Amino acid sequence: MTSAQLEIQLIGAIVAIACAIPGTFLVLRKMAMISDAISHSILPGIVLGFFITQDLNSPLLILLAALTGVITVILVEFIQKTGLVKEDTAIGLVFPALFSIGVILIAKNANDVHLDIDAVLLGELAFAPFDRLVVDGMDIGPKSLWVIGSILLITLTLLLLFFKELKLSTFDKGLAATLGFSPAILHYGLMTISSVTVVGAFDAVGAVLVVALIIAPAATAYLLTDNLKHMLFLSCCFGIFAAIAGYWLANVLDASIAGSMSTVLGIVFLLVYLFAPKQGVxxxxxxxxxxxxxxxxxxxxxxxxxxxxxxxxxxxxxxxxxxxxxxxxxxxxxxxxxxxxxxxxxxxxxxxxxxxxxxxxxxxxxxxxxxxxxxxxxxxxxxxxx
Amino acid sequence: MELTDFFTDYTLRTITLGTAILGAICGMLGSFAVLRKQSLLGDAISHAALPGIALAFIITGVKDANIILIGALISGLIGTFWIKSIVKRTRLKNDTALGLILSLFFGFGMLLLTFIQKMPNANQAGLDKYLFGQAATLVEEDVWVMATVTGISLIVLLLFWKELKLLLFDADYTKTLGFNTRFLDILITTFIVLAIVLGLQTVGVVLMSAMLLAPAAAARQWTNNLGIMIFLASIFGAFSGVFGTAISASQNNLSTGPVIVLVAATFVLISFIFSPGRGLLFRKIRFRKNRRELHLKKTLTFMHHIVKEHENISRPHAIRILNNFQGFTRKTLNKLEDKKFVRIEGNQWAMTQEGYDEAESIYNQLGSEND
Structure with missing residues (x-):
């Protein structure tokens, strides 16, 4: 196993963990589709950020794109509040429109933008090890490893700090509010973390497959346990397994790594869906x-x-x-x-x-x-x- | 490109006709998806169709649009019924099931697509047009397929009109009346899957759901009648298809999917703001008007309150005493004068008989509403 292969698997595993943590809460809060909306609608943010920074891994771009994600959530909630359409229609209207803008921006500036549609949908995990971060002439590893690593670190810190509050507001919003934890802050905090994670993972696994990494491990874990901590742990395990097994599957088939990661996730989910001891079919x-x-x-x-x-x-x-x-x-x-x-x-x-x-x-x-x-x-x- | 090209140029005419029919059928069936709160199902189905497209190609080895459509249809149906069974059999909620199937099927499809790209088969080029759609690849045969499906779904819709309408608005009642709701559900879902699959070539897997939703969501703002809504949605859908195709054809390097979606989104935006019944603009105007009227009535009843203490109702009072009353402005006073409810003399006002009667009738109305 070469060091590039090792690095790809490491990045894949870290992306999977970083996605699984917010994913667990999104699944429990019945907001899984929001992750789909965010992952599509950050595209214009990424493209615009790229025009400004000219660097896909720049922190400014990540922040801009994450902001687009939060704006999407706010926009969806605004449309829901007008009562003009039912709640899920609002999601279904907002993200295709934003995604379309992103795709058109890319197509119109195909020559200037170092982005193409395939990369948007699939990411370029295979090329990640070639984009190195060099500090003072020293090579300290692939850039995307650092990006997603820092995002994971922030997520973990916030998770440990606010675990109790998150848990409470996820399972009993009313009680959390009466005890004085602002549901709005937790909600938008979670949305921000999800957006940042999606943007960070976007580079590696692409727009649609990041949704697989967010939802599938958490949904699979939810079929196996009733305990939030176990669920978090299990979904991280499923994510890591999918990253490593997916890499080798892609290696054998000579196909997209992200695609085979989600295929592995699909197989794991199918097995659990059929054979889970309590919830299985x-x-x-x-x-x-x-x-x-x-x-x-x-x-x-x-x-x-x-x-x-x-x-x-x-x-x-x-x-x-x-x-x-x-x-x-x-x-x-x-x-x-x-x-x-x-x-x-x-x-x-x-x-x-x-x-x-x-x-x-x-x-x-x-x-x-x-x-x-x-x-x-x-x-x-x-x-x-x- | 001239407008007349649409009628003379054969390819362009085919494409325009194709996207118009596609828009119409999407609007028609999308109305059901929107009203049944299954808006995101379309998103899941269209993504779930991708592995079917790839598998159909791998198995048959030819790039025949109809075979690929059948593959997409089967795969879309499997996805749909898997979603339904996840929701029914496990504790996972609807949104999780949708996101799960959507992303897993799509990931599998992308795996197959990248696998096909590496296959030693020159035939494979062009499968990725199914991602974002390329209306330019429509041929007359495709249009015929679309027209046939639209015709069939229209007939089915008319045949089961009463049942479907009932199912939309009160599923439990439909069941108690003895209709087979399961059958109706499968019927309408199958047609929605069919519409989505038909649109894949033109709009693409990623954005097809918006094509289904947007015309229906726009049409919903203009009417409360199901028939009219479906009709309007078809029109909006057809126009989005035609305009979108025209715009994307006039530019290089632009997939039709995103453009069509943006045109449809514009329809939605316009409907959200300007529809007379539900639109945000008129709602705001109505809100303002109601508030102004309420202020006027409040001022009038307050005056009435003062006036009825006196024997002569037209006795003048100082305007100053109204100042502490909320909702009172010089403007409302002028308006009351315009309506001849009060007379203003210098900095004093006096109530007229009409104003007094009006205030009385407001009291009476309030009283009868409280009873």
Whole structure:
């Protein structure tokens, strides 16, 4: 592995961490699409900044472009406040317009601007190591590493300083406001940090893919944990993994690094989406099936309890009475007898003592509407194990 | 370039016709997206179509516009239904799902595009026109495809007009009436995806969503009637397409997508400010007018308050005593005089019988509103 390769992976990983931190809060605050808007609308800011500074890594350009991002947010909020269009339409109107201005500016000044459309969409991570920062004749590493490194440092400092406030205002805006933390300052602070990060990352991964780095790690982590600190940590891990694996994938396919980074993120998300222990599609599917079975069992037991007459409790009658399919009736019947809740003699189903007791308690719980109680009840009766 | 070129030059006519039809269908279906609060779905769909474009090319190896469209359509549909399933099955919210699919699909698409560029196949050039659109590549066949799709969606729209309208404004009620909302939802979403895919060649993946939104958002400002809104949105869309193409054709080195979007954005801006019912300008004017009227009424009732203590209502009072009253200015007093509610004599004013009656009726109105 050459030092250029190492540097690319390092830059990729740092960009990924710098994006994942604000991304976590954006996803939790339901403002993920704002990052999409910012990443597009900073383009005119970058182009104008470039006209002024002639240097893509100049701090002034980053500030100008970040300002465009904040202006976008303000503009979107202004349009939302007029009530002329619904909230998401405002986002959808503002950023394409600004992005178009940026694209036209680039196209009209193609000769003067050292920027092209592909770089805008994809970034040029592969070339990052060639643009070195030289201080006093000493080569101290790629420029973009320093840029994104300082942004990450600022983000981390702010995160540590305001973690409590951010957490509170993310989960309970009203409480945060009553306790005296200004939601507006936190909101615009977060927006500013996001804008600065997007601008810093823009050079490396481009306008659209920076959105992938912001949203995807956080969304994936959100499916795995309920703890904010764990979520931050996990999304950073996913980001780093995507940066490194994406680099090698791009190496193999000889394709865009940024594109393969987001492809890796996509694969990771798909796996978590399908297999996550609590939120995943499969586990939700099995949970729902289990719950359906439990409800059926309860209905069945209540029916038995309600009817003393033999004919109401005949095996064949049950099927038509509760209107079940044959298979479902059989599963429920088996489940109940396996759990010793019923016994069958001469095709007549009766509740056992245990079944009677369970049904009574379950009925009590249902009528008094205690939500969690039924879980405890299931434990006590060793139910639903089969 | 002369204006008459549009009617004589074959290529230009094809392109103009194509962008006009595209604008119309986008406006028509975009109205539904905007009213259903699915504005950003268009953005996600158009980005999600990119891997389909690239894959269609990789699999077939030819750059046939229709095959690529089918690839884009499939990929766009997969993206759309994945978004819906993420929102339904996990705790992730709508905006996260949109941003996620948008960026991941687009990233994958870019990976494939850069992969294709390195392939030893001279055929690949020009796939990147799908990023920002190039109307100049439209041929007559494309226009026919667009016209057919527009025709079909118009027919479907008319067939399901009542159901779709109901679904837009009260989805729950639609369901209780026994309509299959799931079917209707899939129907309208599929047509929106179709419109987006059709526009990719002209406007491009990145900016297609604005083409869908902007005409509808502009049309929304002028009317509260769904039919009129759809009609207006189609017109706005068609004009944005035509103007945008004309401007970009007259310049070198300019993709059509950004120009069309800016023209459409101008329509939106004008509508936001100048629409008579909802526009910001008229709203401000109305606001001012209401406030002035309120001040006038306040002054009048205050005068009435003073006057009714006296037997002769027309007894003059000093203007000075009004000075402490908020909303009173010399101008309002003059206006009251113009309306003959008061008479001004030197620095004294006197209420007329008309003014007294008017103030009484204000009181009565307030009273009946409070009841």
């Amino acid at each position: 499969f586990s939700v599917f099995f949970k729902e099936r289990q719950q359906r079975k439990e409800v059926s069992l309860l209905v069945f037991l209540l029916h038995l309890q309600n009817h003393q007459e033999a004919e109401e409790r005949h095996v064949n009658h049950l099927r038509e009475h509760i209107n079940w399919q044959k298979v479902q009736a059989k599963t429920v019947l088996e489940l109940a007898s396996k759990n010793n809740l019923i016994y069958i003699s001469d095709n007549i189903v009766s509740l056992t003592d245990k079944g009677q007791e369970f049904t009574d308690e379950a009925l009590l719980y249902i009528t008094t509407n205690k939500v969690t109680a039924i879980e405890e009840l299931k434990e006590r009766f060793f139910l639903f194990r089969g």
